[in-house]
Amino acid sequence: MRFWRLPLDAKKYSIPVGELHIIDDRCKGCGYCIEFCPNGVLVLSKKFNVKGYHPPEPLPGKEMECVNCNLCQVICPEFAIYSTLKFSKELSEEDIERYNELVRQRRKDFHE
Numbered sequence: 001m002r003f004w005r006l007p008l009d010a011k012k013y014s015i016p017v018g019e020l021h022i023i024d025d026r027c028k029g030c031g032y033c034i035e036f037c038p039n040g041v042l043v044l045s046k047k048f049n050v051k052g053y054h055p056p057e058p059l060p061g062k063e064m065e066c067v068n069c070n071l072c073q074v075i076c077p078e079f080a081i082y083s084t085l086k087f088s089k090e091l092s093e094e095d096i097e098r099y100n101e102l103v104r105q106r107r108k109d110f111h112e
């Protein structure tokens with residue numbers, strides 16, 4: 001879910017960090033998981049699977065940004081991707097700044 005501002009009680013909650021599991025050879029390269037991941041964690045890799053498709057992989061630098069929402073698991077037509085909970089973390093000042101930057105960017109995109 002995308003908010004237009006940081007919820008006032010956000011610091012009361014911990015953030016789940018997901019461990020991604022991608023079964024490369026099941027993937028058909030449709031890109032749904034990439035398109036709909038709410039955190040923009042995924043990208044098509046350059047490698048080929050046995051069917052000749054490019055399976056997804058986490059974007060370099062975004063490996064820790066999966067929030068274990070399981071949307072990719074639900075949306076994948078080939079059951080090729082899922083996530084499990086790695087750990088939960090408290091909201092840090094960097095998370096808040098990163099979030100605020102995202103919101104600023106979305107507002108800018110919305111008004112352009």
Ligand code: SF4
Pocket residue numbers: 018020036037038039040041042065066067068069070071072073082083
């Ligand atoms: S579990 Fe959610 S946040 Fe993690 S990669 Fe899948 S869609 Fe993205």
Ligand code: SF4
Pocket residue numbers: 026027028029030031032033034055056075076077078079080081
């Ligand atoms: S949704 Fe499934 S089949 Fe489509 S690119 Fe992602 S992992 Fe591959």
